[in-house]
Amino acid sequence: MKWVALGILAVALLLAGVVSYYASSEPDGLNRVAQDTGISRTEKQHATADGPLAGYSTKDVDNQRLSGGLAGVAGVVVVLVLAGGLALVVRRRKPVS
Amino acid sequence: MHVPDGFLDAPTSIATGAAAVACVGTALAGARRELDDKTAPMAGLVAAFIFATQMINFPVASGTSGHLLGGALAAVLVGPFTAVLCMSVVFLVQSLLFADGGITALGTNIMLMGVTTVVVGWLVFRGLQAVLPKRLTLVPFCAGAAALVSVPAAATLFVVLYEIGGTADIPLHSLATAMIGVHVLIGIGEAVITFLAVASIIAVRPDLVYGARRVLARRELEVRTSTGAAT
Numbered sequence: 482m483k484w485v486a487l488g489i490l491a492v493a494l495l496l497a498g499v500v501s502y503y504a505s506s507e508p509d510g511l512n513r514v515a516q517d518t519g520i521s522r523t524e525k526q527h528a529t530a531d532g533p534l535a536g537y538s539t540k541d542v543d544n545q546r547l548s549g550g551l552a553g554v555a556g557v558v559v560v561l562v563l564a565g566g567l568a569l570v571v572r573r574r575k576p577v578s
Numbered sequence: 579m580h581v582p583d584g585f586l587d588a589p590t591s592i593a594t595g596a597a598a599v600a601c602v603g604t605a606l607a608g609a610r611r612e613l614d615d616k617t618a619p620m621a622g623l624v625a626a627f628i629f630a631t632q633m634i635n636f637p638v639a640s641g642t643s644g645h646l647l648g649g650a651l652a653a654v655l656v657g658p659f660t661a662v663l664c665m666s667v668v669f670l671v672q673s674l675l676f677a678d679g680g681i682t683a684l685g686t687n688i689m690l691m692g693v694t695t696v697v698v699g700w701l702v703f704r705g706l707q708a709v710l711p712k713r714l715t716l717v718p719f720c721a722g723a724a725a726l727v728s729v730p731a732a733a734t735l736f737v738v739l740y741e742i743g744g745t746a747d748i749p750l751h752s753l754a755t756a757m758i759g760v761h762v763l764i765g766i767g768e769a770v771i772t773f774l775a776v777a778s779i780i781a782v783r784p785d786l787v788y789g790a791r792r793v794l795a796r797r798e799l800e801v802r803t804s805t806g807a808a809t
Contacts, residue, residue, distance in 0.1 A: 482616065485783050489623040497630035505635040505643035510760040511579045511736065513642040518753060523745040525584035527677040535677035537633060553633055556671060560629040564667040565622020568660065571606060572613035 490561070497553030501537070502546050579647065579732060579761075580672065581687055583680030590743025595685030601693045602666050608659030612788065620786055621656050625664035627775070628652060629671065636767050644764030647732060649695025650703065650725040651772040654717070654789035655779065658700040665692030686739065690732045699728040703789055717780055717790045722773035729765035733757045 508516060515521035533540045534552045542548035586594070613621060628648035635643035648668075652661035669687045672678040679687045703724035710716050737754045776787065784790045 482619070482783070482786065485779065485786060486619060486623055488782075489627050489779075493623070493627045493630035496627075497633050501630075501633040504633060504645075505637045507635070507637060507641050507643040509579065509635060510638070510642060510644050510733070510757070510764050511581070514753070514756040514760060515585070517756060518746075518748045520585060520740075520744070520746050520748060520753075523584045524582045525680070527583060528681050529674060530677045532675060532677060534675050537676050537678070552676070553630065556633075556676065557626045557630050559675065560668055560671050561622045561626035563671065564625030564664050565619060567663055567667065568609070568613050568618040568621035571609050571663070572615065572618040573610055575615060 490557075493557050493561075494554055497557045498550040501553045502549055579687075579691055579736065580669075580679035581683040581690065581736070583682045584745060585680075586683065586686060586739060587743040587745055588682075590739060591682050591686060593743075594683075594689050594739065598666070598685035598688040598693070601662060601688070605659045605662035605666075609657070609663055612657035612660045617656060617660075617786070617788070621660050621664055624652050624655050624661075625667050628664065629668045631771065632668070632672070638763040638767065639760065642760055644729075644760070644767055646768055646771050647691045647695045647729060648768075648772075649692060649732075650699025650721060650728040650768070651775055653696045653700040654703055654721040654724065654772075654776055655787055657788040658696050660788075661696045661700075662692055665696060668692075690735055690739075694732045694735050695728040698731040699724040702727045707789070707792065712793045712796050714780060714784055714790060714793050717784075717787065717793060718773045718777035721776040721789065722769040725772035726765045726769040729768050730758050730761045733761035 529535060534555060537552045538548040539551045542551060631646040631648060635645045638644045649661060649665055652664045656664065666688050669679055669684060669692060673681055673684050703720050706720040706723055737757050740753060741750055779787055780790060784794060
């Protein structure tokens, strides 16, 4: 389990921290269709668009590679803690013997 | 496929929000049966992996990209109820921290990319498992096929929601054709990633894959002699 866990975590950190820089910056399927059909005209500014990690880039970090990588790593850690913590709370506990 | 604020009107967003709350509530109750001391850490890791993979947009057609949704993958790895919880955490973090997916559209996004992909993916996966031989090597193929179907299913639900509460007047036919067409292509990418991820974990620790449990249970019924040889 330990090695599988470390393996999944390592791949996640590598993808979010490093590989994400090389991801396609073209609009995704929904955004493309929204642009083509005119749906995107109705899009409203996101309420947290000024947040420190908005748009997967770290505010005040000028290097794009670093800015995106840091945001990705931060996201992986936050999701791991929240989802892992939730699963630990929800899980069936072994009866105390 | 993250829906931003403004695409759907308020009543529709409130309705999808209420539906999402109901689904997450059901998932919280159901996940208790799926999670124990061994599988609980997997849930956190799977959610983190899906968050990371959703950052990797791959090109699907000229000027268009797609990324893994991950509902089918999560359902096969940790079970469908836990998968809904994992996906919901991912969308919550993406919306609040990364401004990806509108806050008023959070319920919509959970219903589209969390609940729909998990439910459709799990049904296809279990359906295939029921008709195919119970072999461990087939589990990643079933997972890939489930992933393939799950993405156009989510796109279809978006089209339905847009017909009900879209804020612009778009002909149903052109919206449906465009959305489902491009998401079949993204579904192929989803299938490949899901296959690779499930196959990798099955290769080292098949017992950690929720969707492989029934197959393993059958295998463990083998009777062995004291020398360890199968009879």
